[in-house]
Amino acid sequence: MPKLIIDNLEIEVPEGTRVIEAAEKLGIYIPRFCFHHALGAVGACRVCAVKVLEGAVEGVQMSCMIDAQDGMKVSTTDPEAADFRRSVIEWLMLNHPHDCPVCDEGGHCLLQDLTVAGGHSIRRYEGGKRTYTDQYLGPLVQHEMNRCIQCYRCVRFYREYSGYNDLGVTGIAGRVYFGRLREGVLESPFAGNLIDICPTGVFTDKPSRYTGRRWDFERTPGVCIHCSLGCRTTVSARYRQVGRMEGRFSQRVNGDFICDRGRYGFYYADRPGRPRSGRISGQTVSVDQAVYEARDRLQRITEEHGPQAVGVIGSGRSSLQTQSAMVHLCRTTGWQGPVFRNTRITGAAADTAACALNPENAVSMRELETADAILAVGADPVNEAPVLALAMRQAQRAGAQITAIDPRPLEWPFDFEHLACRAEEIGEALASAAERLSDSRRPVVICGTEITDAGIVLQAADLVAGLRGSGKTAGLFCTLPQANSFGAALLDECNACAADLAARVEAGQIRALAVIESDLWHDFPDRPQLEKALEKLDLLVSVDFLDTPLFEKADIGIPSLTVFEAGGIYVNQEGRAQQVRPAHTGGLPITVTGAGDHPPRTFAPNVPGRDMPAAWVTAFCLAGQAPPETDAQMTAWMRYNFAVLSDLARMDADGVRLFAGGKTPIAHEATMPEKPEQCLELLLAAAVFGGEPMSDYSQCLRELAGLPAVWMDRADADRHGIAAGDRVGLGFENGEVSFVVRISDHMAPGVLVVYRHPDIDWQPRAGDTRYNIREDRIRRIEKA
């Protein structure tokens, strides 16, 4: 480990550390624009100049381009280096506009900071400034090219790091331009990172433009709950409203970046229709009234029909607090549940995946980046767990061979080999593809739980165990349906899913349902069955922060707090429990009266306080118990009452890993049914924008979802005389649904793939995420 001296301070750093990073460890911040620890050093901006006083190459050097070496002596304050840095800033400012007050980057702009810090405050250059035309880049990212300082970070992130090519550089000399060849919506689902990575105001957050300076916001560390990865975020809130989301560095989970679903998924939290008061039979009441009414009526049904007459349904989008309070609720009342799964087959796959993970085989996303071979089974990271695709790309760039076994027309931003097969052939394909990992030393098997079943998950886990047995550091990486599906699997005590409870409702055994933050309406496989069951109920209680159709239909509705108001613990798909702190207090956003006029502003007089309880508080109340008084007491209570959660005591900045510890997963029907003849198999698959219950409320993301489409293999399409762009109707028992046709040459034949879309509200009967559709029920409505 080289030991060097920077500004008379000695430091020892690992081999290969750049001088700029070594200095940072000493608390010396050397200016930089192009250097970024995730993107590496390229030596373009030249603002990180320092003087090497003693070392192999002496003189003024770029500190991002030279490795720290033993015995090196570096000065960051040397006049020659400082003068040069000052010149670089002056050069960068020649063309930069001087209108920070109307730039949305102002206040968190690296150029602003370094210009001020470098002492460049008087313009000497008398020439004009070059100007550019900006481009429309879609609903998320605003473009203002005049502010560009040509650090090349954007394209290095967009093209090299994340593998999309529709943004690039054109022109040379003083006319280099960063944008698309033609203006249009950015294709990458990671485009929002441009906002974080651009050191100036070229790329800014479009939906939140001009809503506040950085110092206006309360900034709180958060965790994304829009998929199971649990990426770290920074939540910016103002006036009791989340305004902006950014990626936050995490050593283990997401690194620096997040996806656009995670960045823009938060708008559900303050939409006008969000439940904010209690509701009894359609009448608005106070929250307390609704809670007490629900408690009393559930109590009465319990007394009249026994505890078995009440069922409780939860989900993987609730915090661990809410989930454990629900388990406690059922333990104390004897009610049925809680069930956290809506579907049988994929529900069992997810439970199995969580239980298959153990301290040996679990890998974090950072560890996955160092894999030398990756086998992805029934997993589509770009759509199911987007940031995982970035991690896989880093592995691939470092030389990993990636193989995918999947029926879907996968479009991943890196090279991989796609073994396209139907869902029921995945197991077989996995068995024969296993030998692809035989030459690797650090293989990772990625297994999805959206289109697979428990059998495939177990097969993947066995494969990893076998590889480990033969001396490889093999890892298992499963993706789960929701942010806290892992927590649900840890806590689940009842061997059932929502479909089972619905059957018991139909059979008259269950008379009341309490559904807490549940997406039952959204993913219950058989909508008619669900509707019939709900009709039969004596009482439906819904607790939610989303105004789901279920909430609308409930006899009693009780609002709950979002993660931004209540915080909570969420366990990601690798078993990592991460604490989220509340970002702002609950209640209505403070609205500004005067229609945005000039100050002074007055606030609306009716500012309600923290007037809603977190769902876990409500759960205690429904049980007739007093909830723990503080968040800390709640966590202690959870540790005390649930052995699997006892390790929460060890939670630190990286969270803490929780494992099921040999728990046997819920045994649902393990495998999918075979496909009958004369049928195409229709897969309902996750989409990055569309179908995730919370982010579907974000208008800006809906714009990106495109038209509802069905993907067909070319041979199947030819057989039906259907061409790309045609409109087809697919006939289900409960009606026809129409789609635009997309055709792929690299998906499994005999399969139709429909990506979830906010505009298609349809649940084929008796399916899970798979449905067999007779070929004669496919009809062309309109030619392209």
Added chain:
Amino acid sequence: MESRVLLKNRKPDRILDLAEYRASGGYSAAAEMLQTGRPADVQEALEAAGLLGRGGAAFSMGVKLSTVAEYAPFPRYMVCNADEMEPGTFKDRVLIHTSPHLLIEGMLLAAFSARAEHGIIFIRPEYENAARILEREVALAREQGLLGKNIFNSGFDFDIVVHRSGGRYICGEGTALLNALEGKRPNPRKPPPYPTVKGLWQLPTVVQNVETLCFVPHVVQNGAEWFRNLAAGPDEAGTKIYSVSGRVRRPGCYELPMGTALSEIIETHAGGMAGNGRFKACLPGGASTRYMPESMYHREMGYQSLSDAGFRLGTAAVMVFDHSACLVGATVNLLAFFARESCGWCTPCRDGLPYLHDLLRRIENGQGRAEFVPMLREMAGQMGLAYCAFAPGAAAPVESLITYFEDEVREHIKAGRCPFREAE
């Protein structure tokens, strides 16, 4: 008395064709080397000969070849840099129009030494005629088994393609050229790794200038000592093609012993100063070298001799200015070129050169101020900290202008106009 090695076959109106080239002994060096020699023989001969790169950087070709490791991966590439965008330089074009097979044989020998199987001639798009000549002659050589598989029954395979550049100055920079060939933006690469280790598509690649390569058959045939003795002085080696332009009577390409005195080049070969001009200064090696003032008039124009005196021979494109030329105006002109041709990668070059240009332009137009002079000096010096050699090259005329002709610059500022222009 021009010592013609490279240009000995120069014809006024046509190239030396393949038959003529072979009749004059062409390809015999390659035949013998491929059949009986070892790759290291070529490298050793070149290193002993002290053949320095003629594209401007003057790096020993033999040393460069020695950095292609024996166990380096295949395929390897031999790239001929025929971009010739350095203002004032026109020797490569003349060489191709004189004897294209000399270049092809040179590439063949160099490729043999590096055990490269793919040859690429990267040529300036304005040189369309030269490109067509090369394409035609490469095909002829292939027909005669001088390129292709198993050349001279030696088991060695080598072939050449001609690639037209996108047409920007920076594409001629050896590493930017590789990016350009890969279809990327022509931003230079920062070694290490050097192209001989990881060049085109990360494989070993040797990049040499046309003129450098044309010497190879001669060195292989006649030996290192012969080559060294061609020079005018003991510290130099070989001959050099000087591209002489500007205020001389007979501008043109002159192949002379390396280290021929500037005064001799101008007076004996280029016909002396044009009109009744007096020598004021010259750019000795293209636009990216320092002005040589009158005190250097008798200096020997060799790599060693100029570098000892603090100058650079560059491509030996000698641009001559007489006493009536405004060097401020000339430098403004050069800077306009460089500011336009910057690849746009690094700040000093992309934004600093337009700044320098703006300051000098103001001086030339009579809007200069005294404080511009130290600014010019400081910023020109800081161009040395740019990413590649482009910016320091671009700053060389500015820096030498301030160093040797500060009075002329200050005169512009004091008079509020260019003293060389007619008063309005």
